[in-house]
Amino acid sequence: MSTKHTIDVQNFINSHTLSRFQKLVIALCFAVVAIDGFDTAAVGFVAPALKMQWSLTPAQLAPLFGSGLFGLMIGAFIFGPMADKIGRKAVLVATTLFFGLASIACAFSASIEMLTVLRFVTGLGLGGAMPAAITLTSEFCPERERSSLVTLMFCGFTSGSAAAGLLGSHVVTAYGWKGLLVLGGILPIALAPVLWALLPESARYLTLKGARSEMIAAVLQRVAPEADLQDAIFSGVRQPKGSPMLQLFEKGLATGTLLIWLTFFMSLLVFYLLSSWLPLVITNAGFSLANASLMAATLATGGTVGAIVIGRLMDRFDPRLVLAVSYVLAGVFVVLLGSATGSPRLLVFAIFGAGFGAAGAQVGVNALAATYYPTASRATGVSWANAFGRIGSVLGSTVGGFLLSFGWDLATVFSVAAIPAFVAGAAMLAKAWLYASAPIIAKPVAAG
Secondary structure (H helix, E strand, C coil): CCCCEEEEHHHHHHHHHHCHHHHHHHHHHHHHHHHHHHHHHHHHHHHHHHHHHHCCCCCHHHHHHHHHHHHHHHHHHHHHHHHHCHHHHHHHHHHHHHHHHHHHCCCCCCCHHHHHCCCCCHHHHHHHHHHHHHHHHHCCCCCHHHHHHHHHHHHHHHHHHHHHHHHHHHHHHHHHHHHHHHHHHHHHHHHHHHHHHHHHCCCHHHHHHHHHHHHHHHHHHHHHHCCCCCCCECCCCCCCCHHHHHHHHCCCCHHHHHHHHHHHHHHHHHHHHHHHHHHHHHHHHCHHHHHHHHHHHHHHHHHHHHHHHHHHHHHHHHHHHHHHHHHHHHHHHHHHHHCCCCCCCHHHHHHHHEEEEHHHHHHHHHHHHHHHHHHHHHHHHHHHHHHHHHHHHHHHHHHHHHHHHHCHHHHHHHHHHHHHHHHHHHHHHHHHHHCCCCCCHHHHHHCC
């Protein structure tokens, strides 16, 4: 006669090596985030074509950049709590399908006003998919490798952004700006049924919601097929009181939450200022659209390399200090951009360095947020941090047009653009100092 035995879900995941099943989860989430990055970046690479076709000024283009990012912000606010309520998988699949359909609709826009509205709608789906993918990945990772694996998965975003740059000029040349938006819609629509068929729900989430032991065992059995899970009782995830939103401010979490939000705000402000306006700045400096696309794609390439390096360092050292140094490095390279447009090699070096520090650290701070919050509010914590970051991204994507319209020289423009990176570094340094004697995960999170 078999006897009941209790299994802590996270300890179970920690005690086994990374399985093929967990790698599949990471790969599927990588694919979602890559397409998310492709769709988000695509508008920056169609901007020069829109500018010529519709005779637009930088100030007229600014609302287009801002609308998609504003949609990302609203989507993150809405879908994060929803993922904590109905599940990570359902939200991830639904939002992926949604932003794919919306992206195709963008291709049928007849005016800049119509495209601006539809980019907002696309952003709603994009804003919900990314935090769900981050949350699901983090909950399948052993804690010893969580930062490295989450940042590796999130490299999909910078890889997708780079792909938009590499393909952008070719697709726009062959099919017009609409072709790039159609491609950005077909990819998530094709991926959605694959996600539904192959992606599991988080075992930690199922335990939190009191799902049947058989359901939890079925997921964990795929993590470790050799484990004996018969008659197991699963534990290790507590259900705190209050809504997921209020849990972000429970004792021990509030100050850290505010510092994470400030970091996201400043981080995405500088990243989207660069990613939205670099192609235009580079073409204005005399480079061709093809060269501008390749150079701007270097920003995302630097971010991919930076994310991998920063993620590994975060698992070995205090992640808050690693991120602080990364943001300061980003600020230095952004300042360098202002004097680099006269030299193609120096410009590529500066763009790569800015991407390494800014985009790489942005990936890392997502991993930090996923580690900081308990299971019950993890999706909300990650998505609301992203949502506040999107406020910065909206500002960053629109302020570039105004900075360029002031008639300042590029050295001044990029010196101003570097300030948010230094502020983000200071916020991470403050978090490290305030929690110097505490674990990276705040005490109220330890049980979650």
